[in-house]
Amino acid sequence: MSAPVLVLYATASGNAEMLAHATTERLQSCGLATQVANVADFPAPRLAEAGVALLIASTWGEGEPPPDAVGFCAALADPERLRLDGLAYAVLALGSSSYRDFCGCGRRLDEQLARCGARRLLPRVECDTKFKATFQTWLDQVVDVLAPRR
Numbered sequence: 514m515s516a517p518v519l520v521l522y523a524t525a526s527g528n529a530e531m532l533a534h535a536t537t538e539r540l541q542s543c544g545l546a547t548q549v550a551n552v553a554d555f556p557a558p559r560l561a562e563a564g565v566a567l568l569i570a571s572t573w574g575e576g577e578p579p580p581d582a583v584g585f586c587a588a589l590a591d592p593e594r595l596r597l598d599g600l601a602y603a604v605l606a607l608g609s610s611s612y613r614d615f616c617g618c619g620r621r622l623d624e625q626l627a628r629c630g631a632r633r634l635l636p637r638v639e640c641d642t643k644f645k646a647t648f649q650t651w652l653d654q655v656v657d658v659l660a661p662r663r
């Protein structure tokens with residue numbers, strides 16, 4: 514049996530967590546096994562054990578990760594130490610275009626994962642504050658890639 518699809522979220526006020534749970538429900542309805550976790554509780558090196566990871570990450574401060582996601586994001590900053598050549602991933606970045614560094618945390622996560630050798634399943638998708646439709650389109654694309662016959 515293949516490893517469950519890992520759905521990770523980085524959040525400060527709950528939006529990314531809500532979308533992560535909606536993502537796992539949809540994937541489970543397609544017959545896929547999933548594991549959902551807050552990046553605050555997930556050591557970055559364990560990404561190397563996952564086959565597929567979906568990351569949903571918001572941006573806080575001025576282009577920073579949510580406070581309890583700082584450690585996870587920092588661990589991805591050194592591609593010499595963390596190799597993720599077996600990982601396929603997709604990033605959904607949450608933010609607000611009223612900020613100068615729009616979706617900065619998700620953008621950097623996406624770039625860092627690629628530098629660590631992971632393979633993008635989909636191009637990064639960036640959501641503004643009204644994220645419902647963009648999220649649904651992203652989720653449809655994820656399902657098309659991971660469960661194309663369902």
Ligand SMILES: Cc1cc2nc3c(=O)[nH]c(=O)nc-3n(C[C@H](O)[C@H](O)[C@H](O)COP(=O)(O)O)c2cc1C
Nearest residue numbers: 524525526527528529571572576608609612615616
């Ligand atoms: C204090 C504060 C700072 C924020 N800073 C940024 C930012 O620098 N860039 C950005 O794109 N969005 C920023 N946002 C918008 C959030 O990323 C956005 O509201 C997101 O949906 C929050 O998701 P969460 O509930 O999962 O944390 C900020 C929001 C707040 C309240």
